[in-house]
Amino acid sequence: MQKIFVSFLLAGLLCGTAQAQAPVRYSLAFPNAAHHEAQVTVVFSDLKSGSLQVRMARSSPGRYALHEFAKNVYAVKATDSKGKVLTISRPDPSGWDVAGHDGTVRFSYTLFGDRTDGTYAGIDERHAHLNIPATLAYARGLEERPAQVQFELPAGWQVATQLRPETAPNTYFAPHLQHLMDSPISLGAQQVRTWQEQGKTIELAVLHEGTAAELDTYADQTKKIVREASAVFGELPAFDFGRYTFIANYLPQTGGDGMEHRNSTSLTSARSLRGQEAIDNLGTVSHEFFHAWNVERIRPKSLEPFDFDRANQSEALWFAEGFTLYYGDLLLRRAGILTEAQYMQELTTIVNSMVNSPGARLYSPVQMSQQAPFVDAAAAIDPNNRGNTYLSYYTIGGANALALDLLLRQNYKTDLDTYMRTVWRQHGQAQQNFAPQRPYTLPDLQRILGEVARDTAFAGQFFRTHITGHELPNYEELLAPAGLLVRRANPGQPSMGLLDLAYSPQGATIINSTLVGSPLYLAGIDREDVLLKFNGKPIRKQQELQKLLSKQKPGDVVPVEVRSRTGVRTVQVTLAEVPAVEVVPAPTATPEQLAFRMAWLGSKAK
Template identity: 30%
Template sequence: MVKKFYFVIILTSQGYIMKLSYLLEMESPETHFFRVTMTIEDYSEDNMSVTMPAWTPGSYEIMDFARHVRKIKAAALTGENIELSKKDKSTWKVANGEFRDVKITYEVFAHDLSVHTSHLDSSHGYLNGTNIFLYIEGYKDQTAELIIKPWGDWKISTGLEKVGDFRYRATNFDILVDSPIEIGNHRSLFFNVEGKEHEIVLYGHGNENEEKIKADIHKTVEAYLKIFGHLPYKRYVFIFHLLSEEDSGGGLEHLNSTTIDVDRFTFAPFESYKKFLSVVSHEYFHLWNVKRIRPAELGPFNYKEENYTSMLWMAEGFTNYYGRMMLLRSGLLTQKDFLKNFMETVRFYEMQPGRLITSAYESSFDAWIKLYRPGPNNFNSYISYYTKGDMLGFLLNVRMIEATKGQKSLDDLYRHLFDKYNKDGKGYTEKDLLLAIREVTGTDFTDFYARFVKSTDPIDFQSELEKLGISIKKGFRNAEEFPEGSPYLGSIFRNGSRNTVETVIEGSPAFKSGLSPGDEVVAINGYRFSDRFLKPIREDYKKLKVEKLTDFRSGETVRIHLFRKGILMDIETKLEDPIPDLYEAVIRDAPTERQKLFLDKFLKG
């Protein structure tokens, strides 16, 4: 039996010492219900409101986790029932009156295995605190203790501070819910850097090589340590869920841990494995960028509604940029592969009309309604702050190197921001960021910010790369067989969707002909439409495909046979000249001394 322990925390304004604890149980994991008992002692007020968050930090989407709560009850510790009523979609009012010691019990249905939700079945339990734990309104700063009663012989892995067997402590609600928990018979691998323990949690099996994963993540951690000179945590936990290809993937950052969901067979060949390493690098860099160096709006959190910020292009986009860069610096990616991956991102960026419609500033602010709730016209009107921010990370790095004649880079900006904003926990504003860049470089970047962050000025990649002694060569894949590429149609399909059009690129032949999102293409010129006519939209992305019409010629008029809302239709369109689907970085044979200096700073920081 687990013995309860309550930790004394803060004084209320009336002088009471309030104690708060949560007991987490999973008596029948196959039913997918976590049971939570929330105990409050010495509460000083006559009424209480408790709330379940509506979203989880790092995933800017309202998910209304309260919809999974049931059987919620309140009682005094002496046994009397206490009236409890719903205040709004996420909040309950507790009429505790004269009772100062209150117990709230409830169940949470957890059957969604993703990085931002919770899951419980007979194989394991995984939880994000935002999905599971209520908080007392007005008391999010309250220290709390968590007692976990695992099923059977299951073990527990989490970044929370351990204070005893199955007992953990969080200094406030933000810390409690920012510490995901894996409970089960998972495997744990350990390594140390700077005398600090790192745990790798593996749930599931696939084609993984445990020792290689551990060695490669070790290298990644050491590479980041070289930038900052110190690891700002006592212990770090990597939680990896090895799932089927059909399951949702992705990663989510936390203060001293991360959760990453991947295809269980992603660990070989290397082309697949490096995508996994890139996600690991991305999420690990978040422990600085977002968790300790953050936009002012991202903390303290309002868990009931959207928390708007215009700075996600830096918070997420720059993290994308570093995720790739640090694989190079850790020796896990060759310079050739690094440049190949970067150029593929540039190509993908330039094929999106939305880059010239939506600024990085706007993209960030609209994350709640556009990135996580994409419409069929997103490709034309919106661009992800991940992608646009990635490109701005490159651009700012090059411009900082240029402004300081090769002496300073983006690394220096992050070291400066960490020193300046991590100590007091305050976030930065736009003005703060511009001031920091000026302090590092001695140059005013206000015009840069206005043109490339708040507006949609195109980036001249050829001109910027030339500063590093690199030029862009544009061409076509499979040029040996199809030297002129595939004629351009401009339709995008979602993989595995019965050849249903996901979106149509504005201004393309498909757009001009009236091909529409939702159309199911069944044939072209009478020939059955199949994977023969499709190719991935980018090398490292399986979900979206574009047409590959190598059987036709530019200028040719083709008839597209399709179903629209169950009605068979034909439309005609004239194919246009192909657009390059391959960008290659070519390094100068004889770069100038300035170019050599700049490239070295760009690659090594």
Template identity: 30%
Template sequence: MSRACPAAPALRYRVEVLNLRAHLFEVTLEIDRPAKAQKLALPVWIPGSYLVREFAQHLQHLQAAQGGQPLTVKQLDKHRWQVDNDGQRTLCLRWEVYAFDASVRTAFLDATRGFFNATSLCLMVAGREDEPHSLEIVAGDIPAGWQVATGLTATKVDAAGFGHYLAPHYDELADCPVEMGTFWSGEFSACGVPHRFVVSGAGGWFDGQRLLDDTRRICEQQIRFWHGDGQPPYDRYVFMLHASADGYGGLEHRNSTALIAQRADLPKVRGKDDKPAALKATDGYTTLLGLISHEYFHTWNVKRLRPAEFKRYDYSRENHTELLWFFEGFTSYYDDLILRRAGLIDDATYLNLVTKTINQVQQSPGQRVQSVAQASFDAWTRYYRVGENTPNSTISYYTKGALVAMCLDLTLRAEGHTSLDAVMRALWQRTQGGPMREADLATVLRQLGRRSFVSELAQWVHGTDDLPLASLLAARGAKVHQDKTPLAQRLGLRVSENGGLTVKNVLRGGAGEAAGLAAGDEWLGVEFPPAKRGQPVEAWRVRKLDEIDGLRGLRTMLTALIARDGRLLRCPLTWPIDNAPGTTAMRLTVEDAVKLGAWLA
């Protein structure tokens, strides 16, 4: 619904589809009362995705004029410009942005859809960031039937959503992505708050009503988690999901979220003759619901309750914090737990998801190298810059942080005074839904848990020792099994078997490292020593690891024949012993449903 706007803001953006085939948006900006040496800048990163992405690389043809007369635009550095003017008349700027990144972080435009974050399109006006900003979205050269979806406040728009929007400051403009296209759209109410869900890229088999119903259950569960019978800190919410062939990801915002999921993971309309089992959520759909739950939980945990270092974003550089283990990790703990509490998955499915997280952490040698607090601080240089040595040098603040949250929750529950749910709500009250530090968490834990948790935080967050997962989970009604890990893990390798056997990662301390294997090696074959003196060497071509296990029989010594940089090399390899480190993985099943229910339900 459009809302009245008493006066046009002094900062006015206009975004128009310029050329679908060339993937170009045209952006204009009018600045009333400009500075005589007006500086402008495009952000180098977007909040929620902790990597300097250099959005300015896609900006072109920047021009300026005043009173119809062109002015010189001087570039100051990689993302800043200056326009000298008379400081009185309206300053007008125009530029184009190339948009062909289908992620949730930047901008995209083709004949099927358009999407953008203002951080990729809209130059900041230096010194004026806290003033109101208006945004006019113009259809331009688009196919018939396109619509607009965004969390921005509409002031004058048409039935399709094209028209004028208002943001009270640049931060909100940057925090409201825009989806354009012939998307599917549905609505529901959660605890009295209107929610809209738009989906682009879906097929005619897509069951939109099921997605709405399940998402509503997630939203209601989370609103009640934070506020009981109270109201959330927003008056409407928009989910924007793009279904693609193989994508996955999400980016949280204050009253919206942008999502990408595999098209095959969307719920499908069922026929009248389908059996009840056909209605059970697929693994892919469960993953999608977990993503929705994760990004929605961020509405509170990181968009409002946030690191003190994020009190005011600096869009020009990295914004470091050691608290991503809390804001991403604790959110990762609650995303699947909320699915269980909403009745969208059962106990067994939830424990399977926990098992996956535990093994991801325990099978990463980097957990011995880097604490989860260090991983948070280093997110800018490590998490989004994945290389062949990543598993050996770092740990995910998502997965390890989720396990820290679980250990705190189960410890608090075991001691009988409180739970992590109560701690999260108390933090919200303590900070009034605003910036926080680790000391705030420690204080609330001491108050509600009736003792200090400084040692746990030091060991679990700032240390690299194992977490007490097995004992805590067993006490809560989960049965802990130890299974043999896949062959690649027992060899200390991660491999690709797509048409051939290629080494992707060599894990620290494993048999593969001892043999001299390296990332990128093409494993062509294996060679076994003669069974008896005088007999020929036995050599075989291989394309999968399991083939090697079948060929070796009881032999533990072999030579890997590999190709590296055009050279053929021989790497003597001792086959792993089943009781060596890294040869077992945890698996959880339900042992005591009553104890589990006291935690999960």
């Protein structure tokens, strides 16, 4: 408890300058929630003369593309302290300049929001799930001021947020804009489960349609995840106000998403808290809670501080997201939530994606990370060739985390847990003004790997080969000491390539680019081409194509009639074996291999 008191004291001292300034005061009401609208008013006071530059964010912490949140703001008005209407101009699509004020601007607007996920705002008669960059306007030059947020709630609604409660009802405090923007809010009939871990409060605030017993079971499983994550780092973070909140919305109108925040996470899904659906939801819980360390406090220098006016690019998302992806599944296995067979399926997904991605052979995890502004929920209408040039930084990072963990365990008598714990101690534990004192760079991550392995040459080689380079790890060799096999998932089964086809009476239309090196790619067939006949037989249904392929074998040369932009032609296609691989336990695993596997996948929580 003494440690928590000290953290409160430090927070108060660090915010002393901001506290001396007039806070930015927000109020939100929902008189037209049936039509997905909120009424937002923000009062800026103690202003200097001149225009006040009010803006909506263009990007959001944890998202790396532009989202232009101002598009859902309308009916904008501004008055001064006496109610005089002020002149508003639009200098850019995301902003409003307010002139002629008397030191106070009362800025009001209507917000439309009907997407319940971690990025946008979702509002209806049942609830409101608010990502703050998509919800609240701010003023340039006032970013260091504290904020007060007050809600006028419909009957039966409660507030779930990481923001600090004030004494006034339904009123909350943020020390500055960065903290406010990183604080999602859920409003509705919350069902809450609360417990203590290491002297800190953990709470699960849920909107769902299931039973109290289902939520109790879900909370018990979440407790196991919290303990396993804490065991990796040796401790929980010093949450800013002594509390961490899982803000969960599991309602039918909800989009599937998870978004990490400093002292909370936004969890959204239409899945229930029953059976396999609950396990799928817990995968997001595990991933996002690991972020309380990795990316929220262990932050790359390239993302600190987050800029709300532009797309934020980082070279380190392979570590921030990819290593977190690896641990998300690993913690579920260690907690006993995933069976060994289920965990093998997760390993299969990550290894299969890595070894069969043309992009992974061309570009490094660093380069994949730098693609995030184009792929992280970014919207575009023109076709792209990412199937051949891109593999998600989640996947490529997670696949390299797996490889590094196994290398450290096999060759250096240490493991990835030790590495993550060392990164935490050097670049995450020390925080200042609700931000890391020492955000890391790529050289920092390489240096710490050399320290943990006690081999700087290995660390340099690993980064040159697999992080800034794009050589694939040898998963067959790496997984063998754990008594696991990497093998073809469908040996002897012929294929024209991994295809996404739309079937019709005219034929099968190829939706996306064919993959480099695949039979159809080598035959000059690409997206929007229509496969008319296979070996002289028409292709109108998936079952027809599967039946025709089953009569062939890898290496067979088959005539395929195709309609492309140049007309109808017949080309010779050389079939290949289905490239998919799988990870399975070896039937003859030795006691040493089983012990290795247990040391890797067994529980670490005390």
